Amino acid sequence: MKRSLALLASSTLLAAALAAAPAAAQKINLNVVTAGDQNMVDYVKDFLAPQFEKNNPNASVKAVGTGPGDAGSQKIAEKLQAQKSQPAWDVDVAVIHQKMAGDLVREGLLAPYVRDVSTGRLVTSEASKNALGTNVAGYVIPMFQSQTAIAWNPTLVKAPPKNYDELAAWAKANPRKFGYNGIKGGMSGVAFVVGWVYANTPDSERLMKGPYDAATKVKWDGALGKLKEFNRSVVITPGNAGTLDMLNRGEIAMGPVWVDMFYTWMADGKLPPNMRLQLIGPGMPGQPMYYVIPAKAANMAAAKKFVEMATSPQVQAEGIVKKFNWYPGIDAQHVKAQLDDKTWNKLFVDVTPQELASKGKTFPIKQYFDDILESYERKVLN
Numbered sequence: 001m002k003r004s005l006a007l008l009a010s011s012t013l014l015a016a017a018l019a020a021a022p023a024a025a026q027k028i029n030l031n032v033v034t035a036g037d038q039n040m041v042d043y044v045k046d047f048l049a050p051q052f053e054k055n056n057p058n059a060s061v062k063a064v065g066t067g068p069g070d071a072g073s074q075k076i077a078e079k080l081q082a083q084k085s086q087p088a089w090d091v092d093v094a095v096i097h098q099k100m101a102g103d104l105v106r107e108g109l110l111a112p113y114v115r116d117v118s119t120g121r122l123v124t125s126e127a128s129k130n131a132l133g134t135n136v137a138g139y140v141i142p143m144f145q146s147q148t149a150i151a152w153n154p155t156l157v158k159a160p161p162k163n164y165d166e167l168a169a170w171a172k173a174n175p176r177k178f179g180y181n182g183i184k185g186g187m188s189g190v191a192f193v194v195g196w197v198y199a200n201t202p203d204s205e206r207l208m209k210g211p212y213d214a215a216t217k218v219k220w221d222g223a224l225g226k227l228k229e230f231n232r233s234v235v236i237t238p239g240n241a242g243t244l245d246m247l248n249r250g251e252i253a254m255g256p257v258w259v260d261m262f263y264t265w266m267a268d269g270k271l272p273p274n275m276r277l278q279l280i281g282p283g284m285p286g287q288p289m290y291y292v293i294p295a296k297a298a299n300m301a302a303a304k305k306f307v308e309m310a311t312s313p314q315v316q317a318e319g320i321v322k323k324f325n326w327y328p329g330i331d332a333q334h335v336k337a338q339l340d341d342k343t344w345n346k347l348f349v350d351v352t353p354q355e356l357a358s359k360g361k362t363f364p365i366k367q368y369f370d371d372i373l374e375s376y377e378r379k380v381l382n
Helices: 002-024 038-055 069-082 098-106 118-122 164-173 187-200 204-209 214-231 240-248 259-267 300-310 313-323 341-346 353-359 366-380
Strands: 028-034 059-065 093-097 141-152 254-258 276-278 284-292
Touching: 028 038, 028 069, 028 300, 038 059, 038 300, 038 313, 069 093, 069 098, 069 187, 093 098, 093 300, 098 284, 098 366, 118 300, 141 187, 141 240, 141 259, 141 313, 164 187, 164 214, 187 204, 187 214, 187 240, 187 254, 187 284, 187 366, 204 366, 214 366, 240 254, 240 259, 254 259, 300 313, 313 341
Parallel strands: 028 059, 028 093
Antiparallel strands: 093 284, 141 254, 141 276, 141 284
């Protein structure tokens, strides 16, 4: 009898162990969907995914790109909206542009996850709390901070313009030697246009901070008229990469670029090593990309672990700064100790921290952002 009881108990324990084993070893397929250029997808697929999978053997990371510019973030939003009524969504982590973050928070499509990850306390920047006029505190951690500036070729330009007025005069005197990609080929061109409006109207503070007044845009006709005239002397390039490509070939001498793309192209030998950057006054916009977690992510716990790893000082140093030449998304002081002086200083050779503080602008609040793009199409392109 005792033996039978012992065998029964042993069998019960074995059955329980076998039942638990599949759950313990259950494979997690973590879907990370990112807007932005192909380098964003490559960063997740080639850099972040292997590290996460090494530390989490039961996890497999799938990286999916939705394309550059705000259109890429819009596709992510549409996917989340389409699944809103479902109990679990197949996007676990998303990387989105600043402009879309506020909409997703207001629609209840994002989880307030920042309080649950240890790296949440390492970021205190305004960009981590405010997305174009919307309070997003607790819902986002910047993947990186990026900045636009004017790239220029010292072989072709002896004294680069220091502000938008000087640039307009230079472009007129040097026709088709300045190029930018308008507003439909990537965000460096959008940033240039926004900076132009900031420089040529008295509205920059209102545009960045609000409150919104629909009547404000009627005062932009003069600035947009000057921009239309400016466009007669310049080249409209085929995208962010297109501007850099034309700079590399010497077809243009100056153009707005993302600082990180500029340094990456230079490191890859796709730009002359003597190329320089200038952050012209009164300033040009930059923006973060955000890590967000959808409100009903199917793998919520793993998603939090992924973002926590991706925003750690070590990964920010090795991946964000060293590999892709972005400014860190978490506060810089937490990353600096992980970097050698040469790497740290490289980012501030042409654009100093002081210039970033004084000339690094945010994009406008969403309503004004939309107004600028609509006004450009109506007043500059027609």
